[in-house]
Amino acid sequence: MRMGMALPVGGGIGGLVLLLLFSMLTGTNPTDVINSSPPSSESVGTTGSESLENDPRAKFVSVVLKDTEDVWNKVFRDHNANYQEPVLVLFTDATQSACGVGQSAMGPFYCPSDRKVYLDLSFFHDLDTRFGAPGDFAQAYVVAHEVGHHVQTLTGVSDRIQTARSRMSERQANQLSVRQELQADCYAGVWGHYAAREGLLDPGDVEEGLRAAAAIGDDRLQRQSQGRVVPESFTHGSSEQRVSWLRRGMENGRLEACDTFGAGTF
Numbered sequence: 001m002r003m004g005m006a007l008p009v010g011g012g013i014g015g016l017v018l019l020l021l022f023s024m025l026t027g028t029n030p031t032d033v034i035n036s037s038p039p040s041s042e043s044v045g046t047t048g049s050e051s052l053e054n055d056p057r058a059k060f061v062s063v064v065l066k067d068t069e070d071v072w073n074k075v076f077r078d079h080n081a082n083y084q085e086p087v088l089v090l091f092t093d094a095t096q097s098a099c100g101v102g103q104s105a106m107g108p109f110y111c112p113s114d115r116k117v118y119l120d121l122s123f124f125h126d127l128d129t130r131f132g133a134p135g136d137f138a139q140a141y142v143v144a145h146e147v148g149h150h151v152q153t154l155t156g157v158s159d160r161i162q163t164a165r166s167r168m169s170e171r172q173a174n175q176l177s178v179r180q181e182l183q184a185d186c187y188a189g190v191w192g193h194y195a196a197r198e199g200l201l202d203p204g205d206v207e208e209g210l211r212a213a214a215a216i217g218d219d220r221l222q223r224q225s226q227g228r229v230v231p232e233s234f235t236h237g238s239s240e241q242r243v244s245w246l247r248r249g250m251e252n253g254r255l256e257a258c259d260t261f262g263a264g265t266f
């Protein structure tokens with residue numbers, strides 16, 4: 001990607017390997033954790049650390065976030081709405097959020113209660129040092145996916161889903177979760193659509209993003225971690241679904257293309 005700063009280039013595959021290993025180790029989907037625990041009374045731990053501010057990966061994430069803001073401001077304006085920008089919280093090890101304690105092992109996540117994107121930079125540190133392959137567009141996709149959840153919060157989708165899920169069987173709730181996650185993938189694609197139009201992408205970036213989406217499909221993660229696939233336990237969607245919705249957002253560039261809830265049965 002071309003974000004106007006020196007960035008480690010290439011290495012999407014290595015990043016994916018880490019994402020997979022990360023999931024296998026933690027048993028979580030690395031794109032995010034949507035946590036519905038009650039708000040914590042403690043304040044959110046934002047970072048003022050100079051080492052974080054000077055970290056090129058932190059700068060990269062900030063630049064990606066800024067670009068998502070430009071895109072979503074425009075898209076919301078086109079719908080006669082105001083985009084309220086999310087807050088980025090960079091942390092290491094653990095931090096308080098309104099959704100409870102965020103820990104490194106959870107990976108990046110979005111908390112609808114405080115409208116903040118939480119990014120654990122050790123996640124990106126691992127991408128660099130252990131595997132020597134940061135995969136910048138794969139990282140950007142993860143950020144854009146979390147921002148996608150923020151968009152869902154602003155549109156009211158997240159609230160409606162939260163309410164509906166509480167009245168459902170686990171299986172039905174999982175299916176709804178899949179639709180919500182796929183929509184966030186599609187929204188990440190909408191951002192990618194504009195990033196491509198702005199000339200921010202390098203050749204191969206699109207493929208890197210699609211590979212990332214495939215790598216974190218529930219089926220592939222389950223096959224790797226437990227050797228079998230249990231579709232009714234999916235919460236984020238299969239590799240094929242994630243690729244398909246990310247691609248759809250990237251190709252179409254419109255909110256309306258991301259109606260995963262009206263898209264029939266999965």
Ligand SMILES: [Zn+2]
Nearest residue numbers: 031032181184
């Ligand atoms: Zn998600």
